[in-house]
Amino acid sequence: MEKRWVINEPPPAEVVEQLATSLKISPTLASILCQRSVCDFEEAKAFFRPDLTALHDPFLMKDMALAVNRLNEALHTSEKILVYGDYDVDGTTSVALMYSFLRQHTERIEYYIPDRYKEGYGISTQGIDWAAEHGFSLIVALDCGIKSADKIAYASTKGIDFIICDHHLPDEDIPKAVAVLDPKQIDCPYPFKELSGCGVGFKLAQAFSIQNDLNMEEVYKLLDLVVVSIAADIVPITGENRILAYYGLRLLNSPQPMRPGLEALRELAAITTDMDISSIVFGFAPRINAAGRMGDAKNSVGMLLADTKEEAFRMADIINESNKERRTKDSDITKEALQMIEADDFLRNANSTVLYKETWHKGVIGIVASRCIEKYYRPTIILTHSNGKASGSARSVHGFNVHNAIESCSDLLEQFGGHMYAAGLTLPIENVPLFRERFESYVTNTITEEQKIPQIEIDSNLELNQITRNFYNIVRQMEPFGPGNMRPVFVSECVYDTGSLRVVGDSHLKLRLTQDGFSSIDAIGFGLSDYYKPISKGIPFDVCYTIEENVYRGNITLQLRIKDIRIN
Known part of the structure; x- marks a missing residue:
């Protein structure tokens, strides 16, 4: 799927220069901090060294x-x-x-x-x-x-x-x-x-x-739960949330034993490195959520409150089984939904997706809507039968207000609610065809061409020779990453593979990149194997990526996680 690369507006040069000088860092890093509203020494001190005493009264x-x-x-x-x-x-x-x-x-x-x-x-x-x-x-x-x-x-x-x-x-x-x-x-x-x-x-x-x-130390011991909520609920990790998340992660990664329920989740999710926001989002959150989606959410609370490891693991096993069931239904319904789109000329070429099937499980339709957007990037509503009505979840694309689109059809609905990017709705089953038609009409008349293309926000252009261990260590100190403080994304132009290009797994690219003859660096691009042929011919290309550590057989090296490739 084509993606739009959007490079963030650079901050004023004089502000960047002053910050770079005061912190003794590169202008590139200073620019990234300014983009996050960290523009002077005192703001940088508060950003890099969160302090519980800075919590509001x-x-x-x-x-x-x-x-x-x-x-x-x-x-x-x-x-x-x-x-x-x-x-x-x-x-x-x-x-x-x-x-x-x-x-x-x-x-x-x-x-x-x-x-x-x-x-x-x-x-x-x-x-x-x-x-x-x-x-x-x-x-x-x-x-x-x-x-x-x-x-x-x-x-x-x-x-x-x-x-x-x-x-x-x-x-x-x-x-x-x-x-x-x-x-x-x-x-x-x-x-x-x-x-x-x-x-x-x-x-x-x-x-x-x-x-x-x-x-107050007894209250601070609760921050492990707070950081899980911050990560899973996708609230901005700025201001007070940054302090709460920072100390919550310190609790999760401290030598002291973790809360038994969270320790059980960590083992079930096979997380062996230090916890971060991503490991909570992908390791903890789906399992905790699955209890409410597929069964009884009280099991999640029981697990989080467990006093012993044995009790926690017993509850976690129940939750993990719910998550396995959730994943199966999620996969099956997503496959069925995509087949419905691909088999219908109108649905395939529409500007929106509205699907209804009475047998789909209500607990996963929001996830299915998000999965459909990964394939067909457009506002999507997945509906199923619930208590004699059609009930569903809506998800949107960057910049498009799906709540407003649903509201334009409110005369066909019994109830709806939500916000710009996610909403829920209920309507009589007989209204579904007309709702689909009206919703598609609203989307067609209001969505812009830019909103139809997924975008990647890029912080800065970067030369590969700028990527050093010291550079990465400063980037890492910007954690915890999340909304409002995303992991920095860079673009490097006219790079080449050194000859180590290969496809790993089903569709992933493993490369070693060089630029202007400078020393090379490992890179991996998940799901980007379609670029194998042009890259193998030695054609120069641009990459946008994040920087991460790769641990292999005890060796720790820097590598690029490629988000997208453009062949020159």
């Missing part, structure tokens, strides 16, 4: 004092407290964090995760009824609740108070809970707006500890 968050006071009241009067959270990674880590923190102060506490298929997302009437039947008078809701004004009102008729810890955009109608902690509220003065749901829960634990003069 949690009491700056609207309603924080109310939340802490209500928690204290519940603990002092031995009320029953229910920790309630969503079924995805952010929700389950949030519940594990708050439950493990509060159970140090009370035994009258339980947790509740709604059933994805019976109760749906967020606060459910069934969950509130269960709390009332079991004598709970306070619910701490995490990663959900900000859009549940009606459910919170219902809970008050049952004598149940709510503390909401959420990070999603609120509606105009803010729930009338005892406290609503959400930095995205218009009138919330909290300086950092991009916390994960688990991050908001962490701030509540931090505030509670400050007010009750507790040892």
Whole structure:
């Protein structure tokens, strides 16, 4: 698939020069830092040396004092407290964090995760009824609740108070809970707006500890859960999130034993090197998510809260089996979806994809939509049968607002919600053909030619002889990488293979690159074997890539991970 290379706008030369001089680094590295809003010595110091003392005062968050006071009241009067959270990674880590923190102060506490298929997302009437039947008078809701004004009102008729810890955009109608902690509220003065749901829960634990003069080190021990939520929920790893993620990863990589549940996940994912954001995203997150997609998300919380390695591994095995089932269904449905597109002239040439099949598993259709975009780069909606309706997930391409596209067909829908790049929707099955037609029309009339081509953002042009161990070590200190601070991508022009070109696996290229006669460097390009023939003829080409370490038989060398190739 053709990709568009977009080189980031270089910062002002004088700013780059001053930063390079003050840090004693190359202008290329200084430019990359400036692109990340790190433009002077003090900003660089904060960036390279994150400090827990730089975390914001949690009491700056609207309603924080109310939340802490209500928690204290519940603990002092031995009320029953229910920790309630969503079924995805952010929700389950949030519940594990708050439950493990509060159970140090009370035994009258339980947790509740709604059933994805019976109760749906967020606060459910069934969950509130269960709390009332079991004598709970306070619910701490995490990663959900900000859009549940009606459910919170219902809970008050049952004598149940709510503390909401959420990070999603609120509606105009803010729930009338005892406290609503959400930095995205218009009138919330909290300086950092991009916390994960688990991050908001962490701030509540931090505030509670400050007010009750507790040892803050006990709160910091929860950062392993916070970094998992940050990585999995794809929130920006900037500002306060960068500090939380940095220290969370230090916990995961410290010589001290890891939380048993996370250690079990690490072994199941066969992660043998230090943990980073990518290993959480690809190793931990799918397994934790699979419990809610295929079975019961309470298994994920149980694993994260396990006190012993034996208990953790028992729960992790259950989760891993759910993940295997998820992967099988994901693969089978993706194959079927792609075959449907390829067999239909209209679908193959359309500007969007809308597919419906009643037998597809609801828990994986969002993943399938993303897989389809890898093959057909365009806004995609995958629908299946659920409770007598067509229910589905939408995913989008860079720069295109799929939520707006769905909203343009709202008269055909029963409900929908989401944001620019991902959304969910429900509609009568008989409306699917007309919805497909209207959605395609909207996309055709609004999508630009650029949005139809996947893009690679490139930080800087780089000569291969600039890639030294010292250069790489400074790049590595920019971790943790993620949204807002992606791993730097470079482009090198007119490079050649030295003659070691070969195809490895089914479709991967292994090369050794040189440029202008300078010393060569190893490179690998996954899925790029189509370029074997022109490269083997000695034709010069351009590459865009990231730099990484390759460990082979105990030897550590630098190599390029090629993202794309352009033959000159």
